[in-house]
Amino acid sequence: MVWRQAGPNVKGRMVPYTAENVSPDMSFLEMLDVVNESLIRRGEDPIAFDSDCREGICGMCSLMVNGVAHGPEHGTTVCQLHMRCFKDGDTIAIEPWRAQAFPVVKDLVVNRSAFDRIIAAGGYISVNVGGAPDANVIPIPKNVQERAMDSAACIACGACVAQCKNASAALFLSAKVGHLSRLPQGQVERERRVVRMIAQHDAEGFGNCSNEGECEAVCPKEISMLDIVAMRKEYMRANLGKREEA
Ligand code: FES
Numbered sequence: 348m349v350w351r352q353a354g355p356n357v358k359g360r361m362v363p364y365t366a367e368n369v370s371p372d373m374s375f376l377e378m379l380d381v382v383n384e385s386l387i388r389r390g391e392d393p394i395a396f397d398s399d400c401r402e403g404i405c406g407m408c409s410l411m412v413n414g415v416a417h418g419p420e421h422g423t424t425v426c427q428l429h430m431r432c433f434k435d436g437d438t439i440a441i442e443p444w445r446a447q448a449f450p451v452v453k454d455l456v457v458n459r460s461a462f463d464r465i466i467a468a469g470g471y472i473s474v475n476v477g478g479a480p481d482a483n484v485i486p487i488p489k490n491v492q493e494r495a496m497d498s499a500a501c502i503a504c505g506a507c508v509a510q511c512k513n514a515s516a517a518l519f520l521s522a523k524v525g526h527l528s529r530l531p532q533g534q535v536e537r538e539r540r541v542v543r544m545i546a547q548h549d550a551e552g553f554g555n556c557s558n559e560g561e562c563e564a565v566c567p568k569e570i571s572m573l574d575i576v577a578m579r580k581e582y583m584r585a586n587l588g589k590r591e592e593a
């Protein structure tokens with residue numbers, strides 16, 4: 348069963364298809380490619396879905412599989428999900444991310460540019476241009492760099508939003524804030540980063556986090572909810588300490 352929706356303002360519906368000649372070693376997206384080839388042969392409109400790297404690093408693939416963001420395998424993007432996870436004859440429900448802030452473009456493709464605007468609001472660091480500095484010129488303790496890199500693993504796929512009953516992007520947001528605010532390079536904008544990114548998150552229509560934990564459960568990069576705790580501390584620090592300059 349696949350969600351078919353011709354455009355953003357058109358009503359969609361689940362449509363049954365039979366996937367034939369599917370090998371257990373195919374990825375989930377390869378299975379969809381096979382279904383699309385048969386649709387094209389029949390002169391029908393192929394199913395629109397997003398993908399790019401197909402190796403779990405770009406965050407483009409974005410499918411609800413049987414009601415679970417990225418499907419049944421823990422810590423796996425849907426492009427790395429394989430058909431051996433299903434039984435021959437299974438019925439699989441495939442839907443797009445569902446969130447007001449991720450409007451459907453067509454079929455399984457949603458517009459995730461809200462994430463780009465959150466990053467533009469503060470997910471960056473300022474550096475002086477010029478010659479490249481020597482590697483390791485800024486010493487960073489191992490535990491700090493490892494914690495920052497854990498957060499940097501977020502691929503901004505949006506699974507956290509899709510699975511959350513509040514459609515909150517708190518896990519994504521906290522990973523991006525946490526990654527930069529832990530590192531020396533991220534200190535210049537530290538206070539205004541968290542304030543501006545949270546303001547943009549709310550303006551985009553994402554909901555508030557109520558500690559459901561669904562985000563952490565489906566995150567393909569296993570970002571921890573502890574990042575959300577750390578982000579709240581960052582937000583308090585920014586508001587109670589140095590005030591944001593306009
Ligand atoms: S297609 Fe790049 S992460 Fe799935």
